[in-house]
Amino acid sequence: MSRSRVHVLFALFIFLLSELLVGAALPRNVILESASLPDLYEASIAELQAGLAKNQFTSVDLVKAYFARIEEVNLQGPTLRAVLELNPSALQQAAALDLERKTKGPRGPLHGIPILLKDNIATRASDGMNTTAGSFALLGSIPPRDATVAAKLRAAGAIILGKANMSEWAHFRGNLASGWSGRGGQATNAYVPLGDPSGSSSGSGIGTSIGLTAAALGSETDGSIISPSSANNLVGIKPTVGLTSRAGVVPISVNQDTVGPMARSVADAAAILTVMAGRDPLDNFTLAQPRVVPDFTKALKPNGLKGIRLGVPRLFQPDDPNIVAAFNASIALIRSLGATVIDPAEFPDAQELLASDNETLVLDTDFKVDVKNYISGLLKVPTGVTSLADLIAFNNAHPTEELIPPFYTSQSDFLAAENTTVTPAYFAALAADKDLGQTRGIDGTLKKFNLDAILTPTDGFTSTPAAIAGYPVVTVPLGFQPDNVTATPANPVVENGPGFPFGLSFMGTAFSEFSLISYAFAYEQATHTRLKRLAFPAAIPKTQLVDVIGK
Ligand SMILES: *[C@@H]1O[C@H](CO)[C@@H](O)[C@H](O)[C@H]1NC(C)=O
Ligand SMILES: *[C@@H]1O[C@H](CO)[C@@H](O)[C@H](O)[C@H]1NC(C)=O
Ligand SMILES: *[C@@H]1O[C@H](CO)[C@@H](O)[C@H](O)[C@H]1NC(C)=O
Ligand SMILES: *[C@@H]1O[C@H](CO)[C@@H](O)[C@H](O)[C@H]1NC(C)=O
Ligand SMILES: *[C@@H]1O[C@H](CO)[C@@H](O)[C@H](O)[C@H]1NC(C)=O
Ligand SMILES: *[C@@H]1O[C@H](CO)[C@@H](O)[C@H](O)[C@H]1NC(C)=O
Ligand SMILES: CC(=O)N[C@H]1CO[C@H](CO)[C@@H](O)[C@@H]1O
Numbered sequence: 001m002s003r004s005r006v007h008v009l010f011a012l013f014i015f016l017l018s019e020l021l022v023g024a025a026l027p028r029n030v031i032l033e034s035a036s037l038p039d040l041y042e043a044s045i046a047e048l049q050a051g052l053a054k055n056q057f058t059s060v061d062l063v064k065a066y067f068a069r070i071e072e073v074n075l076q077g078p079t080l081r082a083v084l085e086l087n088p089s090a091l092q093q094a095a096a097l098d099l100e101r102k103t104k105g106p107r108g109p110l111h112g113i114p115i116l117l118k119d120n121i122a123t124r125a126s127d128g129m130n131t132t133a134g135s136f137a138l139l140g141s142i143p144p145r146d147a148t149v150a151a152k153l154r155a156a157g158a159i160i161l162g163k164a165n166m167s168e169w170a171h172f173r174g175n176l177a178s179g180w181s182g183r184g185g186q187a188t189n190a191y192v193p194l195g196d197p198s199g200s201s202s203g204s205g206i207g208t209s210i211g212l213t214a215a216a217l218g219s220e221t222d223g224s225i226i227s228p229s230s231a232n233n234l235v236g237i238k239p240t241v242g243l244t245s246r247a248g249v250v251p252i253s254v255n256q257d258t259v260g261p262m263a264r265s266v267a268d269a270a271a272i273l274t275v276m277a278g279r280d281p282l283d284n285f286t287l288a289q290p291r292v293v294p295d296f297t298k299a300l301k302p303n304g305l306k307g308i309r310l311g312v313p314r315l316f317q318p319d320d321p322n323i324v325a326a327f328n329a330s331i332a333l334i335r336s337l338g339a340t341v342i343d344p345a346e347f348p349d350a351q352e353l354l355a356s357d358n359e360t361l362v363l364d365t366d367f368k369v370d371v372k373n374y375i376s377g378l379l380k381v382p383t384g385v386t387s388l389a390d391l392i393a394f395n396n397a398h399p400t401e402e403l404i405p406p407f408y409t410s411q412s413d414f415l416a417a418e419n420t421t422v423t424p425a426y427f428a429a430l431a432a433d434k435d436l437g438q439t440r441g442i443d444g445t446l447k448k449f450n451l452d453a454i455l456t457p458t459d460g461f462t463s464t465p466a467a468i469a470g471y472p473v474v475t476v477p478l479g480f481q482p483d484n485v486t487a488t489p490a491n492p493v494v495e496n497g498p499g500f501p502f503g504l505s506f507m508g509t510a511f512s513e514f515s516l517i518s519y520a521f522a523y524e525q526a527t528h529t530r531l532k533r534l535a536f537p538a539a540i541p542k543t544q545l546v547d548v549i550g551k
Contacts, residue, residue, distance in 0.1 A: 037545045040065055040211040042531065045113055045268045048214060052101065052112050057545050059094035059101075059112030059159060062214075064548040066114050066161055069541035070212045073190075078539045081179075081187040082197075082206035084119050086162040088128040093159050100157075109271045109297075111157030116213040118204050119163040119181070120170055120250035121259065122147040125379075127160065133250040134168035134181025136401045137394045140382040141375075147248025148280045149217060149259050156275040161213050164203030170224055171200040172252050172367055172417075173395075174410030177492050178202055178228075182402040186492055189231060190535035191480070192500050196493040198231035200224040204262045205232035210535050215263040215272055221252040221363065223463030225260050226475040230458035230503030233477050233530055235269045235520065236262045238463075239277070240510045241470035243289050247282035251374055253366035254285070255430060256359075256467050264530060266476065266521040270296035273513065294514045302525050304518030306338030310455040310506075311345025311445060315354070318460035323502050326479035327457045330504055330523070334455070337526055339519075345449040347465070349440040354461065356436055358429035359468050364417040365426045388418050407492045437469030443509055453516060458503035466507050474516040477529040478504035499533055 037056060038047040051057050067090075070083050087093075097112045106112070117123065120133040122143035132138035145151070150160060165184030167176065178199030179187035187202045189195030190210045197206050201218025205228035208216045218225040220238045229236025237260045244259045251257050261272035277293045280286045312331065317324060331341050347353060368388045375386055385394050392414050395402040403409045420426070435441075442465055445454060456462045458475045466473045480499050487497030504523065506516045534540065 040069065040544055041540060042211065042264060043214070044265055045109060045214055045271055048113055049106070049109055049111070053106070057549050058098045059114075060091060060098055061545055061549050062112070063090045063094045063114055063159060063161065065543055065545050066213055068543040068548065070162070070207075072541040072543060073210070073212070073539055078188070078190070078193065078536070080190060080206050080539060081165050081185050082203040082212060083116065084134070084163045084165045084181075084184045084203065085129050087160050089126070090114070090159055090161055097157055097159065107157040108275075110153065110275055112159065113157070113214045114159045114161040115153055115272070116161045116164045116204060116207050116216040117150060118166050118201050118216070118218050120166065120219060121150055121217055122248035123150050123160055129163055131163070131250065132183060133170060134166050134183050135391075136182050136398060137383050137385050137391050138250070138381070139183065140380070141378045142380040143248060144377060144379055145248065148245035148282060149276045150248070152276055152278070158275070164201070164207055164216055166202055166204070167199035170219065170221060170250070170252050172221075172363070172413050174412040174414060176408055176410055179493070180408055188493060189500070190539035191233060191533070192487065192494055192497040193536055194490040194494045195497060195500060196231065196495050198228040201228045201262060205229060205234060208262050208264060209233050210539055210541060212541070215261055215268050217259060217276075218262045219249055219257060219259045220463070220467070221256045222359065222467035225262060226458050226463055226473050226503070226505060229262050229475045231501060233501035234262050234264060235266050235477070235524070236260065236475045237269050237273055237513065237517070238466065238473045239273065239513060240289070240472045242285035243472070243511060243513065244276045245278070245280035245283040245286050247280055251367070251370040253363050254370050255362060255366055256470060258470075266474075266517060266524050267297065267300055270300060270517050290511055296514060296517050299514045299518040300521045301518055302522055303338070304522035305334055308452040308519065309340045309342065309450060310334065310453055310519075311449045311451040312341060312343040312455050313347050313350065313445065314344040315346050315350045316456055316461035316465075318457055320459065322481055322485065323457050323459055323479070326502070327504065330478060331455070333526060334523060337522055341455065342449045342451065345445060345451065345454070347441055347445045348448060349436055349444065353436050353441060353465060356432065358432045358436070359464065361420070361426060361429040362433060364413070365420040365422055367417045368420055369422070388414060392418060433468035437465050437467070437471070441465050442469050442471050442507065446509060452508070453512065453519060454507040456505050456507065458505045462505050462507070471508065471510055472513050472516060473505050473507045474513070474520040475503040475505045476520045476524050478502055479529060480533045499536070501533070
């Protein structure tokens with residue numbers, strides 16, 4: 001029995017005990033099958049790989065089981081709206097990978113493992129899926145090829161399970177609730193009924209949190225991996241801009257966009273990042289990365305926090321007392337694991353960072369140029385859009401699909417971006433952001449306090465310094481809102497309530513992912529927070545491998 005399985009069973013035992021004590025109903029499927037077959041709510045990639053290797057089940061079984069689990073909760077039951085499309089070729093690809101496993105052996109740790117992609121990550125037309133960033137404006141559009149990250153996953157033997165719902169246009173259309181897209185509707189969190197799934201990689205987060213997939217890819221411009229990972233009780237890695245290719249990803253900004261894994265464990269996320277990373281001639285930012293891509297799974301050492309120095313920027317912390325209390329407790333634990341924590345360790349330019357809005361000018365200007373570039377690279381666009389002006393006009397012409405009152409009418413970001421031109425002020429804002437985020441920001445803080453990394457709650461002012469710097473963040477589950485918080489009204493989603501998950505972030509300098517992963521792993525292994533609370537019962541799918549094997 002693997003170490004992680006022992007921890008899972010222990011956590012489940014504690015959960016069972018606590019549920020018995022409070023007399024609540026136990027989702028039976030979470031416990032019963034775990035002794036023989038992996039429970040898909042929590043199964044790690046290594047556990048799935050072991051079961052495939054022992055021929056306990058096949059990748060065809062896995063795809064069938066995940067499809068059935070999606071069917072249970074996506075548009076039925078709690079209608080989580082996490083998944084936009086299933087891959088119509090997934091079963092066939094799984095069968096081919098099962099055969100290859102038998103005849104040649106597995107390609108590696110991702111062979112035959114289903115992974116969900118955010119709907120802004122292009123997939124080759126022959127699979128039969130759309131890539132739309134959630135918008136009807138790109139429905140039926142044909143990309144020239146897989147996004148490089150999708151191609152890399154496939155080459156490693158992964159199965160693209162489908163496309164995840166997301167905040168439309170990666171939350172860059174306007175003032176809209178996270179997790180809503182014209183095509184997918186309002187996605188919601190599996191931990192709190194009608195809960196905010198955060199975004200913009202919302203469906204990637206929800207789908208991974210309850211085992212609708214083994215893991216997912218998300219993308220981040222400012223917060224879009226780490227925030228939904230935090231809100232959906234996951235591990236998320238926001239890589240350095242340029243570690244993973246953006247070629248074939250519907251963009252916001254060439255300067256800030258990055259693609260990364262969202263998973264239930266640090267080990268799963270590290271395995272996926274190892275496959276995704278690398279240089280790509282189609283994205284010249286990737287040429288700046290170190291020549292050799294590390295095997296990030298080599299960072300998974302339980303003593304990873306021993307002897308390292310972390311700094312706490314208290315000025316960036318969120319107001320929420322429950323998150324701060326959990327964060328404070330995590331500092332004590334991290335110290336007990338052998339790290340030195342400098343608290344506080346404020347950014348030298350903290351006040352300027354908090355006040356600066358250079359990012360808006362950078363993103364507005366980039367989006368107008370970059371989205372046009374993306375569209376111009378498509379082989380076919382049935383709606384005929386070619387530019388941001390066309391997208392605005394498309395939405396105005398299709399209000400019943402895209403401008404739905406009362407919550408989903410805004411195009412304020414589109415309008416502001418359309419208003420931009422590339423000016424000297426743009427270049428000045430870009431330079432100011434590098435200075436604020438890198439030189440006097442993250443690098444300045446690391447240097448001033450002689451730190452290895454920065455430690456902060458994922459909620460709060462965490463994503464922006466890393467976003468404007470283009471630097472990496474790894475988030476892991478930190479805790480859940482206690483039962484005595486009052487759920488906010490659904491407007492359209494519930495922003496906070498009992499059981500709402502939140503995360504802890506490790507932030508570092510460019511290409512420091514390997515170190516950040518080792519810190520996050522040590523913390524995760526010492527805490528195992530993820531299973532301390534489960535999704536609400538109706539959001540936990542019942543289908544397990546035992547229900548599909550041989551059927
Ligand atoms: C993709 O969109 C087209 C419409 O352009 C639709 O016919 C097709 O069913 C969609 N694919 C999937 C897998 O939903
Ligand atoms: C990538 O190419 C663009 C245009 O060719 C250029 O402006 C930019 O500096 C290059 N970036 C890197 C990191 O090489
Ligand atoms: C967290 O720790 C800080 C610094 O030690 C302290 O000022 C603050 O009161 C603590 N907050 C909570 C909620 O424990
Ligand atoms: C951009 O950053 C610089 C340096 O902090 C600051 O002086 C300027 O006001 C910022 N501009 C905006 C629009 O926030
Ligand atoms: C467009 O830019 C002009 C001039 O800078 C400004 O007055 C106007 O408010 C802007 N409109 C939008 C929608 O941002
Ligand atoms: C809510 O519960 C937590 C423990 O779960 C406790 O620390 C806190 O004081 C409680 N808050 C209120 C307002 O009762
Ligand atoms: C897989 C799945 O359930 N897809 C659905 C996502 O939501 C849209 C809009 O409601 C449906 O049309 C899809 O069938």
